[in-house]
Amino acid sequence: MKAWSVSFNEPVPYQEGLDLQHRLLKARQEDRIPDTVLMLQHTPTVTLGNRGRDNYLLKTEEEYKALGIDLFHVERGGDVTFHGPGQWVIYPILYLGGNEADSHGYLSNLEEIAIRTLGDFGIKGFRREGKSGAWTDAGKVAAIGFRLKKWVSFHGMSFNVSNDLMGFGTIVPCGLVGEPVATMKTLLGEVCPEMATVRDSMLNHFSKVCNRELERYDADDALPEELGMYF
Numbered sequence: 001m002k003a004w005s006v007s008f009n010e011p012v013p014y015q016e017g018l019d020l021q022h023r024l025l026k027a028r029q030e031d032r033i034p035d036t037v038l039m040l041q042h043t044p045t046v047t048l049g050n051r052g053r054d055n056y057l058l059k060t061e062e063e064y065k066a067l068g069i070d071l072f073h074v075e076r077g078g079d080v081t082f083h084g085p086g087q088w089v090i091y092p093i094l095y096l097g098g099n100e101a102d103s104h105g106y107l108s109n110l111e112e113i114a115i116r117t118l119g120d121f122g123i124k125g126f127r128r129e130g131k132s133g134a135w136t137d138a139g140k141v142a143a144i145g146f147r148l149k150k151w152v153s154f155h156g157m158s159f160n161v162s163n164d165l166m167g168f169g170t171i172v173p174c175g176l177v178g179e180p181v182a183t184m185k186t187l188l189g190e191v192c193p194e195m196a197t198v199r200d201s202m203l204n205h206f207s208k209v210c211n212r213e214l215e216r217y218d219a220d221d222a223l224p225e226e227l228g229m230y231f
Contacts, residue, residue: 001035001211001212001213002034002035002212002213002215003034003035003036003037003094003212003213003214003215004033004034004035004036004037004214004215004216004217004224004227005036005037005038005039005203005206005214005215005216005217006036006037006038006039006217006218006219006223006227006231007038007039007040007199007216007217007218007219008038008039008040008041008218008219009218009219009220010041011040011041011042011043011084011085012040012041012042012043013042013043013045013070014042014043014045014047014070014072014083015070015072017038017040017042017089017091018072018074020038020230020231021038021091021093021154021155022154023230024036024038024093024154024230025093025149025152025154027230028093028094028095028152029149029150029152032226033226033227033230035092035093035094035095035212036092036093036227037090037091037092037093037094037203037206037212037214038089038090038091038092038093039088039089039090039091039199039202039203040088040089040091041083041084041085041086041087041088041089041195042083042084042085042087042089043070043084043085044067044068044069044070044082044083044084044085044167045069045070045071045072045082045083045084046064046069046070046071046072046080046081046082046083046167046170046171047071047072047073047074047076047080047081047082047083048072048073048074048079048080049074049075049076049077049078049079049080049081049145050075050076050077050078050147056079056080056171056172056175057071057080057170057171058169058170058171058172059170063170064170067170069082069167069170074155075147075155076145076146076147076154076155077145077146077147077155078132078143078144078145078174079145079174079175080171080172080173080174080175081143081145081158081171081173081174082167082168082170082171082173083158083167084163084164084167085163085164086160086161086162086163086164086183086185086195087158087159087160087161087163087183088158088159088161088195088198088199088202089156089157089158089159090110090113090156090157090158090159090202090206091154091155091156092153092154092156092206092210093152093153093154094106094152094153094210094212095151095152096148096151096152096153097151101151103148106146106153107132107144107146109209109210110142110144110146110156110157111127111132111133111134111142111144112205112209113157113202113205113206113209113210114133114134114141114142114157114159114202115127115134116201116205116209117159117198117201117202117205118134118136118141118184120201121184121188121193121198121201122188123136123141123184123187123188124136124137125141125142131174131176132144133157133174134159136182136187138180138182138186138187139179139180139181139182140173140174140176140179140180140181140182141159141160141181141182141183141184142157142158142159142160143157143158143173143174144156144157145157159198159202160181160182160183160184161183161184161185161192161193161195161198162183162184162185162192162195163183163185165181165183165186168181184198203216219231
């Protein structure tokens with residue numbers, strides 16, 4: 001199945017990325033574009049999903065602002081998480097109707113992409129019963145929160161590569177008290193791969209797991225006309 005992916009080289013403010021998702025979501029619902037996958041990093045941001053509770057925020061709004069961290073309540077599933085440079089966020093805008101109309105199966109696919117990506121670099125990733133995401137012996141590396149509207153997905157999965165974990169210290173990540181968060185950098189040290197290398201691995205596994213043949217673009221490239229009008 002044909003699909004597009006668009007990657008951003010510089011961190012994107014959260015509101016800007018959210019607005020782009022909403023434009024692409026509407027276009028996909030109206031079948032004006034094929035499935036489209038965004039790969040980006042965000043500027044420092046804390047987000048609370050539908051299950052997010054303010055008591056999992058360890059700072060006030062004023063303190064987050066002073067730290068240079070944006071704060072958003074968003075419509076995805078899941079609880080509270082942190083985004084920042086050095087962390088890939090994958091936002092698949094996919095039609096999941098027909099045989100794919102299974103949110104649990106889609107969740108499993110995202111977890112599988114993260115686990116296979118970790119495996120490419122010698123890290124053992126695994127699922128944990130009753131908890132979403134991808135885990136390692138050192139802590140959680142990938143967090144998942146998405147939503148379906150008219151069977152088109154948006155939001156998605158964050159994957160820690162070399163990001164500063166300081167931001168996670170301002171929240172209770174995913175509402176899981178006492179559960180550590182890890183990055184590929186904390187696990188691999190100086191041999192941690194470059195962001196572009198990890199991105200390519202994730203997109204390769206996305207293609208295989210989600211059965212989408214991706215035409216890959218950089219956000220700075222000339223995009224197909226029917227896609228570029230939304231950027």
